[in-house]
Every structure is written in C-alpha cells, then in structure tokens.
Amino acid sequence: MLIGFALFLGFWYLAVDVWKLPRFAQLPGPDAVIKEWFNRNPAYGISIFTPEYYVDIWVSVRRVAIGFALATALGIPLGLFLGWSKTFREFVFPVFELLRPIPILAWVPLAIVMFRGLETPVIFLTFLASFYATALNTMLGVESIDETYFRAAQCLGARRAQIFFHVVVPGAMPFIFTGLQISMGVAWFSLVAAEMVSGKYGLGYLIMNSYTDVQYPTIVIGMITLGLVGYATSALVRAVGNSLMEWHVRELALGEAA
C-alpha cells in the first residue's frame, strides 16, 4: 500500500520538479504544496496555520450539512411512501422521474434566479442532488424487503400502520444507509461545482480562486482537503448506520466468518 503512495508521489515529484516534463512542468510539485500547506506565513495566504483555511472548510461543511440534512429529512419519508403505497407511487413517481435526468448543475442559473443571495442557491443544489439519491435508494430499500416478512406480520395480527413502522422502516434501513453514503458523495460533488460557479468562501471557491489568481499550490491544498473532508463525512454516515443497525453488522460479520 505504501509503495503505491510512494510511487504516485514519486512520479509527481519527478515529473514536475526534476525532469520538468513538457505539460507537467507547469503543475505545482509536491514539495511546493507541502511547503505552502504547512507554512506559518504562506505565500498565498492559505495553510493550516491561517484562519481562512478553516473558514473555507467550515463554510463548505456547513453547506453540505444543511443540504444533506434537509435532503434526508424529506427524502427518506418520500422514499418510504413511494415504496410502500402503490397508489402514491403511481401518482408521484412519474413527476419525480421527469425531473431527475436534469443534471444538478443545470439548475444553477435557475436557482440563482429563484433564490436571491449567494448562499441559498448553493445549499439548494446540494440539497437537490442529495435528495434524489436518498429518495431513490429508500424506495429501492422498501421494495427489496422480502414479501414473507409482510405475510408473517399479517398473520401475527399487525395492522397496516404497525407493519409500516415495524417491518418497512427497519427492513429498508440497510439500503437507506447505503443510499445516504452515496447521497453524501453526491452532495459534495454538487457543492464543489456550485461553489466554483457562484460562491463566496468554501473549498470549491478556494480552488477556483487560486487558479484565477495563479496560486497553484493552493489548488492542490484545496483538492486534498476536499478529499479528506469528503471521506470523513462519508465515514461518519457509515458509522451512524452501523450503530443503528447492530443486527445487520452482526449478521454480516457472521457471514464472513462462515
């Protein structure tokens, strides 16, 4: 594993700083990036010692958090109903599917027109992307529940509402959490794009700005930070899922042991 990293970093360093290969020479090299990132007095203003760095991180995280939370709060119930009630699905799903193929970023200008200000459109786009993924995966989760569980609940005397809470919701959970991880990834994707096009502060904005201001090492700092934060938030979702679904974790563990 370390060999892989070493090879990658090595190639990067060699290509940019030592051999100065044709196109590669213009890229920032690893030593420039590291020097800048850990610099108390960074030449271009962003390093782990500057407050702006953390402001940018916080702004992006905050946007993703709000968008993701809204998407989860709206998407899971919608997905549950879509999976649970045929009538509901026949009415609502066509409209849902009509809007879904429109790429999230195609909404940017409309979002700016609809929501004044710079903050709300960005959050809206993050929300939208996350919402589709969550609702769809939740619906699939409900549909994936074995029919037998419904039948068992019925002959044990459960009424429809009880079946919803005791079978549908827990049964769809594994799918829902896989969906939430995808949803988180999609949220970051949309956020960065939205920030690059029209944002103030935030990691996407930082990357775009560093480019236009010809501060190339900072671009890479921004990218790496994005990767790290994105990974951390996905891991957080995964951890929450695991703690809520102990039964699933134990089942999977036994499956591997067997």
Added chain:
Amino acid sequence: MRAMRLRVAILRGVVALIAFVVLWELGSESKALTGVALPWISAIPAPSDVIVVWAALVHDPGYWQSCYLSVLRVSVGFLAAMVVGIPFGLALAVNRTAYGVLFPTFEVLRPIPPLAWVPLSIIFWPTQELSITFVTFLGAFFTMVINVVGGAKSIDIRYFHAARSMGSSSFDIFRRIILPGVLPSIAVGAAVGMGITWNVVVAAEMISGGASQATGAGGGLGFFIWNSYVGGSYPQIVVGMISIGIAGYLSSELLRRLGDRITPWLRRR
C-alpha cells in the same frame, strides 16, 4: 386484468404530470393572478413562456449546435472512461499485487470531486477541449473502476472452484467467469457514470464557457444555459434544462438497453 391495471397506472401518472404543469403555471404567474408573488416559485419562468421560446429555438441552428456539442463531449468522455476504466478495474481485480499497490492511492483520489480537478486540468492540457474531456473522463472513470472491482469481488468463489476442477486455465477463467461475472456491475457503473458525466459536462461548459467561440471550442448546452441567464432570457434557461434532461434520459435508456443485451441471463423469464 393486468392490462387494466397498467392503464390505471399510466392514467395516474399522466394526471400527476398535468397537475404538476398546471401548478407550475399558476405558481409562476401568481403575481399576475393574485397580486401576491409566491416566494421562490414566482421567479420561475412559466411553462407557457417556455414553450413559446422553445418553438422559436427549434429553428435556430445555434441551439442544435449546442446540443450536438454537449452530446459529443459526453460520449467521448464516457467512452474514454469505459475504455480505460474497465481494463484497469479488471487488472486490479485479478492481480493482487496491482491491487495492493494501486488501489489505496485510487481510493484516496476518488473522494475529490471531479470538478475540483478543473483548474489543474486547464493548466496541464494544451487545449480547453481536452481539459474538459479529461475532467469528464475522471468522473466516470472512478465510478466504473469501483463498480468493476466490486463486481469481480462478489463473484461466487464456487464458480472459480468449479472451473478449476474442470481443468480451466487462468485465461479461460478470466474469459468465461470473470468477464461475464462483472458485466452486470459494468452495466450499473455505466448507468451511474453516465449521470455523472452529464453533470460534469454541463458544469464544465458553464465554467469555462464560450470564451473561445473563435476556436470553435466552448458552447454546448451548459454554456447555453449560463448565457441565457446572463443575457436575461429566463425561459431559455428552462428550455436548456429540459433539453439536457431529455438528452440525459435518452442516453441512459440507450445504455440500459445495451446493458440488457449483454446480460441476457438477467432478463426475467
């Protein structure tokens, strides 16, 4: 009995769609109708305006040129991602050394959103077109590889045992077990990757837009939408959005049918 059920379903869907368009129209015109403007919805161009503008655009070659450019970029980027991604994923899946060395680095780079690569891409590649294509490629590439690796890993180990016990060579196993086994995952990866590709193309077109109309690069539906916004023709924005939606839907449908073709055993009896 079944036919009637289907008809009911279709009817309900159509009713809902009509209701949606009607509500949209009412919402957009809320100021004119009731004197009170609904908070965000009244800013959306009304469907009636959108249709009028669209009817005019259909005669405009510039519109079709934009469509063509976007579709072209999506196709090139997507195909490149498949051509490079599938073999790369397969290599990772079959060769343990390759996996051990390359996969961790791959996994570290994967969370970086494709669009974050845009500036580096522009710096690196000589032409703007190539830089857009590269970013498009990246988006689908990561998805495809992850799906191929996951698909290969999930092939039931007993198929391998069965093949070996019947005397298959490694190459045979690759050709007859691994390859067909990952085809469903490739199909899924393609579908997801296509969605990502459209997103990236549209975004890239918006960001690095029509700056070089002279060289023929730039343009595309993403730029079309952005330009419409900047120029204040809001109904055109919606036309652009719907156009992309249709194009995206058609490309997904195409992929889905191709996917069904190459995995006939997954089709229902």
Added chain:
Amino acid sequence: MSGGAIRIDDVVKVYDPDGSAILAVDHCSLDIPAGEICMIVGPSGCGKTTLLNAIAGFHSITSGAIYLDGEVLCGPGKPQAAPGPDRVVVFQNGALFPWKTILENVAFGPIMQGRLSRKDAHDKARQMMADAGLSGTEENYPGELSSGVRRRVEIVRALMNDPKVLLLDEPYRALDSLTKSVMHEALLEIYYRNPVTIFFITHDLEEALFLGQRVAIMTTRPCRPKKILDVDIPHPRNYSVLTAPRFRELMEETIEAVHEEAIKAFAAGEKEGG
C-alpha cells in the same frame, strides 16, 4: 383454545384465469378435526402451498369454500380470507424479523394486537421460550443463531398468539437430517403442551409418518388428496418409533403412492422447465 377444525370443501384454485390459466388445486376436499396433526405430503410445486396460503389468507380461491370451526374463512362472495393470529404460519425459509431481538420477535404478536402489555408479553415470551428450551437466546438477533434454533423460536412466536391452527410450510426443509430429528421431537413436545391443529406440508414421507396423526398424500398439480391414511401409532411418540414394525408397514403402504406422484412431477418439470 379449543376449536381449530378446518374443513376444505371442494376448493378450486386457478392462477391467472385470463392468461395462462394454471390449475393449481382441483376440487380438493379435506376435513381436519380440531387438534389433529395433519400432514400434507406431495412433490414440490404440486399446489399444497396454495392450499396453505388460502387457509392463511394470502391467496384467494376460485371456487369452493374453507371453514374454520364452522365459520367461513373464504368462499362464495369472499374469495380471500383475512390473515390473522388464529391461523399463524411458519414459513419455509423462516421469517423472524432480522432487525428485532429474539425476545422482541416472540412477543411481537400479542403486543401488536394489543392483547398484552409489553411487560406481560415479554414475561410470557420468556416463559414459553424456557419451556421450549430456548432460554438464553432472548437478546440475540436471528442472524446470530443457527437455523434449527431460529425455527424453534418461530414456532414459539406463533404459539404466543394462542392460535387455533398452526400452518407449517415445509419448515424443516433446509435443515440437515440430524437437526431435523431433534426438531421433530421438539415440535411434538410443544404440541403435547399446546394441542393446536397442525397443518404441516412436507415432501418427506418419514417426517410425515413420524409426526402425523393423519397423512394426506396429494397428487401432482393439480392438487387433490390421492390417499389419506390414519397413522395409528399412539402418541406420545419418540424417535424409537422409526424402527417399529408398524412404522415400516405404513411406509410400505404409502411409499408407492408418493413415488408415483414424484415421477409425474419430475416429468412435468422437465417439460415446462426447458
């Protein structure tokens, strides 16, 4: 908890009447007295599960009627029975809710029906589980336990509801024969304490003769009783019964009938499988 007599009266079930019109059950009649263990034997796919599903209320019937203690479950004007805790099903592949602990699973029925408070239901569950030798598994999740234990838990879960009828759809099919023999004795033990009517579907003749008071051998699709015999080996039984001469006699009487149907089913499968 008395009652539980089932009367299947000239039932016909046709699947997909406007399409492929598959006749699953053909004028089947069967009388099961209350508290009897009635084994339904036949090759796979012959329609026995359809009968069970009709009694349980998961499928409708095309004609005929089914009565429970004289009352109509389904019949003319009411093609599908309503599922309910008086006829609990134990499913082939097990249907313990994987996301609930064993205790929550077992206590599920009475709590849902509002017949017992949570505390009372849990107490009763613990008691019944202790009787069945399942103490200690209450806080586990089903995924952690062996299939044999899970199956026993499911039966206790069903019995928690004081059902009149226990419907078992090849519950031990997936178990190895060693576990099966333990399951059989466990089931009988539970039965001796709670004499419900048992409607047990199986393709295993030995299992049928060991457990049943009456065995109904069904024809291949469409399904109807081909041969019904009384198993006059006295209860309580244990596994030594298997080597008793009377047991072997009964096997001889029935095995030919079963084998005949098995061959027919095999041939039919080859034709339509393709």
